[in-house]
Amino acid sequence: MAEAKTAPRPLSPHLQIYRWSWTMAMSIFHRITGGALYVGIALLAVWLVALASGPDAFEAVQDFFGSPLGLLILFVYSWILIHHMLGGIRHLVWDFGYGMEATQRINMARFTLIGSVTLTIVLWAAAFLLG
Amino acid sequence: MVDNRYDTSRSMRTPLARAKGLGAAGHGVEHWWLHRMTAVSNIPLIIAFVFIVATLAGSNYAEAIAIVSHPLVAIILILAVLSVTNHMRLGMQLPIEDYIHQKGWLLAATIANNFYAAVIAVACLYAIVKVSLGRIV
Numbered sequence: 001m002a003e004a005k006t007a008p009r010p011l012s013p014h015l016q017i018y019r020w021s022w023t024m025a026m027s028i029f030h031r032i033t034g035g036a037l038y039v040g041i042a043l044l045a046v047w048l049v050a051l052a053s054g055p056d057a058f059e060a061v062q063d064f065f066g067s068p069l070g071l072l073i074l075f076v077y078s079w080i081l082i083h084h085m086l087g088g089i090r091h092l093v094w095d096f097g098y099g100m101e102a103t104q105r106i107n108m109a110r111f112t113l114i115g116s117v118t119l120t121i122v123l124w125a126a127a128f129l130l131g
Numbered sequence: 132m133v134d135n136r137y138d139t140s141r142s143m144r145t146p147l148a149r150a151k152g153l154g155a156a157g158h159g160v161e162h163w164w165l166h167r168m169t170a171v172s173n174i175p176l177i178i179a180f181v182f183i184v185a186t187l188a189g190s191n192y193a194e195a196i197a198i199v200s201h202p203l204v205a206i207i208l209i210l211a212v213l214s215v216t217n218h219m220r221l222g223m224q225l226p227i228e229d230y231i232h233q234k235g236w237l238l239a240a241t242i243a244n245n246f247y248a249a250v251i252a253v254a255c256l257y258a259i260v261k262v263s264l265g266r267i268v
Binding site: 042045089 | 191199
């Protein structure tokens with residue numbers, strides 16, 4: 001009988017084999033941002049429960065969010081939230097069957113990143129100028 | 132609906148399975164559909180939420196209570212919590228099923244995902260309701 005061979009079988013290609021494209025990068029980033037929002041929503045729960053717990057708990061949590069670290073977390077969180085929303089709208093457009101052409105796909109993926117950065121900066125600038 | 136299969140006499144599926152139309156996963160497009168429904172409802176609710184948070188920034192306890200207990204704000208927050216926690220529960224289930232292949236871990240991650248979403252939802256809703264109820268002024 002022939003011996004069992006351990007010849008290297010062809011494996012299906014994984015991420016590192018592909019040339020990076022905008023659509024691929026934004027697809028991966030959509031999952032990463034979704035995961036970050038998933039974890040980060042706990043901060044909202046903490047803030048609301050602190051508000052329901054009384055003035056002392058609320059002041060402590062509010063002080064943290066007003067600190068440089070807290071503001072940085074809120075800034076990054078708002079960017080991730082806006083990015084995931086724009087990415088989600090892009091997916092909804094695709095769900096309706098529009099924007100499937102190569103240039104449209106790539107431009108929509110580019111806009112997700114450019115749009116999210118722009119909107120986040122505009123939002124925080126407005127908050128600082130008005131508040 | 133048009134039956135455009137190549138040869139209708141050679142289907143591998145039973146007539147009952149075809150009639151039910153639930154597919155291999157056993158629950159049809161329910162997951163996909165609710166994920167999209169909550170994605171759509173998230174858009175206006177999150178935009179409103181961002182404005183509410185911007186209003187709350189730097190507020191003291193009394194001001195924060197007054198804002199959150201306002202009926203319109205409380206209703207928007209409750210709707211946002213329901214929409215977001217369901218959307219994130221459905222969304223996290225996808226990478227779990229994509230990347231976790233071992234049955235035990237898959238089950239554990241699925242349970243953890245559902246429990247986490249439920250805890251976040253109940254914590255937020257309880258706090259909003261507690262702050263809101265009984266405050267007319």
